[in-house]
Amino acid sequence: MALADARARVPALQAAERDEAADRAWLERLADGCIRYSPMVALDAPDGLILDVTGCTHLFGAERGLAADVEARMATLRMTVRLAFAGTPRAAHALARYQALPAKDEAAAIRKLPVAALELEPEATQGLLRAGLKSVGELARRPMPAIAARFGGEAVSALRELLGEAARPIKPRIPIAPVMAERRFAEPVARTEYALQVLGELAAKAARQLEEAGQGGRRFEAFFFRSDGLVRPLAVETSRPSRDPALVMRLMNERVETLSDPIDPGFGFDLIRLSVLVAEPLAVTQLRLEGGAAREAEVAALIDRLSTRLGRNRVRRLMAQDSHIPEQMQLSLPAVEAGQPAAYWPKAGAGEPPLRPLHLFDPPQPIKVMAEVPDGPPHRFRWRRKLHEVKRFEGPERIASEWWKRKDGAVDKAGLTRDYYRVEDARGRRFWVFRHGLYEEKPDPRWYLHGLFA
Amino acid sequence: MRESVDHLAMLKAGLASIAGGVRLSADKRITTGHAAFDAALGGGLARGRVHELFAAEADDGPSAAGFAAMLALRAVGRGTPVFWLRTDEAGRHGGMIHAPGLVELGGDPDSLVLGQAPDTKALLRAAADAARCPGLGALIVEAHGKCPELDLTASRRLALAVEHSDMMLLMLRLEAEPAPSAADTRWAVSSAPSQALEANAPGAPTFEIELLRRRSGPAGMRWRLEWNRDRLSFTDPALPGAVVSLPSRRPAAAQPGLRLSA
Numbered sequence A: 001m002a003l004a005d006a007r008a009r010v011p012a013l014q015a016a017e018r019d020e021a022a023d024r025a026w027l028e029r030l031a032d033g034c035i036r037y038s039p040m041v042a043l044d045a046p047d048g049l050i051l052d053v054t055g056c057t058h059l060f061g062a063e064r065g066l067a068a069d070v071e072a073r074m075a076t077l078r079m080t081v082r083l084a085f086a087g088t089p090r091a092a093h094a095l096a097r098y099q100a101l102p103a104k105d106e107a108a109a110i111r112k113l114p115v116a117a118l119e120l121e122p123e124a125t126q127g128l129l130r131a132g133l134k135s136v137g138e139l140a141r142r143p144m145p146a147i148a149a150r151f152g153g154e155a156v157s158a159l160r161e162l163l164g165e166a167a168r169p170i171k172p173r174i175p176i177a178p179v180m181a182e183r184r185f186a187e188p189v190a191r192t193e194y195a196l197q198v199l200g201e202l203a204a205k206a207a208r209q210l211e212e213a214g215q216g217g218r219r220f221e222a223f224f225f226r227s228d229g230l231v232r233p234l235a236v237e238t239s240r241p242s243r244d245p246a247l248v249m250r251l252m253n254e255r256v257e258t259l260s261d262p263i264d265p266g267f268g269f270d271l272i273r274l275s276v277l278v279a280e281p282l283a284v285t286q287l288r289l290e291g292g293a294a295r296e297a298e299v300a301a302l303i304d305r306l307s308t309r310l311g312r313n314r315v316r317r318l319m320a321q322d323s324h325i326p327e328q329m330q331l332s333l334p335a336v337e338a339g340q341p342a343a344y345w346p347k348a349g350a351g352e353p354p355l356r357p358l359h360l361f362d363p364p365q366p367i368k369v370m371a372e373v374p375d376g377p378p379h380r381f382r383w384r385r386k387l388h389e390v391k392r393f394e395g396p397e398r399i400a401s402e403w404w405k406r407k408d409g410a411v412d413k414a415g416l417t418r419d420y421y422r423v424e425d426a427r428g429r430r431f432w433v434f435r436h437g438l439y440e441e442k443p444d445p446r447w448y449l450h451g452l453f454a
Numbered sequence B: 001m002r003e004s005v006d007h008l009a010m011l012k013a014g015l016a017s018i019a020g021g022v023r024l025s026a027d028k029r030i031t032t033g034h035a036a037f038d039a040a041l042g043g044g045l046a047r048g049r050v051h052e053l054f055a056a057e058a059d060d061g062p063s064a065a066g067f068a069a070m071l072a073l074r075a076v077g078r079g080t081p082v083f084w085l086r087t088d089e090a091g092r093h094g095g096m097i098h099a100p101g102l103v104e105l106g107g108d109p110d111s112l113v114l115g116q117a118p119d120t121k122a123l124l125r126a127a128a129d130a131a132r133c134p135g136l137g138a139l140i141v142e143a144h145g146k147c148p149e150l151d152l153t154a155s156r157r158l159a160l161a162v163e164h165s166d167m168m169l170l171m172l173r174l175e176a177e178p179a180p181s182a183a184d185t186r187w188a189v190s191s192a193p194s195q196a197l198e199a200n201a202p203g204a205p206t207f208e209i210e211l212l213r214r215r216s217g218p219a220g221m222r223w224r225l226e227w228n229r230d231r232l233s234f235t236d237p238a239l240p241g242a243v244v245s246l247p248s249r250r251p252a253a254a255q256p257g258l259r260l261s262a
Helices: A003-009 A020-036 A062-076 A089-096 A106-112 A122-132 A136-141 A144-150 A153-163 A194-211 A246-259 A292-311 B002-019 B035-038 B058-075 B090-094 B099-104 B120-131 B152-165
Strands: A043-046 A048-051 A181-188 A217-228 A229-241 A269-281 A315-320 A328-335 A357-372 A378-383 A384-397 A420-426 A430-436 A446-454 B050-055 B082-087 B114-119 B136-144 B168-174 B186-193 B206-214 B223-226 B233-235
Touching: A020 A048, A020 A217, A020 A229, A020 A328, A043 A089, A048 A089, A089 A106, A089 A153, A106 A136, A122 A144, A122 A153, A136 A144, A181 A194, A181 A217, A194 A217, A194 A246, A194 A269, A217 A246, A229 A246, A229 A269, A229 A292, A229 A384, A246 A292, A292 A315, A357 A430, A357 B206, A378 A420, A378 A430, A378 A446, A384 A430, A420 B223, B002 B206, B050 B058, B050 B152, B058 B090, B058 B136, B058 B168, B058 B186, B058 B206, B082 B090, B082 B120, B090 B114, B090 B136, B090 B168, B120 B136, B120 B152, B136 B152, B152 B168, B168 B223
Parallel strands: B050 B168, B050 B186, B082 B114, B082 B136, B136 B168
Antiparallel strands: A043 A048, A181 A269, A217 A229, A217 A269, A315 A328, A315 B114, A357 A378, A357 A446, A378 A384, A384 A420, A420 A430, A430 A446, B186 B206, B206 B223, B223 B233
């Protein structure tokens, strides 16, 4: 039906453009809110959620209680839900969407579903209907090879999944935490300060669990479940395994302070949960006796705090990379995840002046160069509108691109050879400049400034 | 007369107790290796204090940063972490820190932690936190531009923090004019022409530094220092012994030929 027809029939009709991204974001928020029921929550885009509630229903008074709870919460968000419980995700998906006739049990209900519930290609569904197969039960009575031959292998696999003969596991949206502590409240908590205090108690509880397991957490995530069904997650990371509740709470407070929009309790939080998403072995140590370790721990705590406040990408360590291309010699990694280096730093030759600059531009900065001879060293160059007279130079140091990255080992445009010069101007400023390409590679190679020496 | 001297001494002692400044012994100072420089400063730069390094001109930024890195190397032992805080603007304007370049100055990039703050306010807050961390050997704070946030209060806060943690804080000011601060010393650093090696190649890093201000002593002296990477110390470029001796196997500098790396 066209929109004009619909408007003619219902004059008060409200129409809105479909916004898939917003729908998806909202579905994700709902999914996060549903981890109060079960840790296994998967998106069933575009309009569904699948929860694996195995072993979780008794907490809410069996399936009936769980369904009532979900419906009540969704009603406060003004969402209409269609719920279905089934043994497999596929069956639940189909029952929630296509069930029209009542049935005495799950197997019977599945068999009564229309063939559209298989969600095949439109032609295949049409073919099934033309063959007189209206329900899933009628189709299931036919031999499988015949179905596969006429309607494709997909029809068989869909049917088997629907009947529970083939398994298709769901992918939980949030990984399952090895350690978790949570507290439910009879009355929603409306004050954020009190919620954070409870989080501190949960951190202590999680720390005891971690200690029993001989582990320390690397990534902690707090979930504040609002009574209207939404959730506010807060994650912090540590650069080394830790189970100190004070440290976790310091980072959490740091995180709360940096939020652009403060935690909104709405009508209050009725469940607070602390998950340790990544845990690593951590032996019991006495840092005070081990001198150096205490200082390292202080530095690690500083890195954690700043990573939490500024963002994990803003506190970095440099890792050596095995490459001779200057900008690829180092890898800058967030300090909270930096591990063991894969390579060693090159050694500086005794008695040599510094051959590599302390500051490097990536990408290199284009400069205008005057050279005495075309493939000779620069005589003077202009960088950032300033002219520099070259008084001293050394070079060229020829750095070619990696031959294994060139096409057929040939010299192609992607990998021009660079001729580097260390130059010093009249005022004593030292630069690292290069000519991008040899004259036989490129007719008019350009010059770049790559680094600044101390 | 004697009475007034006593009064003066009493007043000085009273002021010192208010300011919290403990007189530093020689072991709390970091020598630079340059005899005249250390003697003028009473044994080197003080640990547990803030030292400001101004780039004399905009183009002297890399030299000032290099000088700060060298002082930090003098201050810490091997393996003690050095924290280098910068702003986004510093990275855009002056390039990123290149670890092989630090190796060439005698440093160990594995003990370097880089912090990047979005603006000066966040930079100062992070610096105050880092200054309180006694595990660090040295802290370099690179502020770019005028920085009105870096006022007397902010610098006093940093000075108090490093006094407790006993580390050296090097406040690197690029493209900025000196302003009142609680720093122990204030320097202007500019690059100077290096001692040419064979075939007129640029030599070891050389600096022209000027002591602009000092809390307890005369200022206004100038020195020319050269960094010796192998000894991790500053030397006098005028001394013939300080000229870097050339190893015999050095074909690249002996003639301006090719240095192949690929």
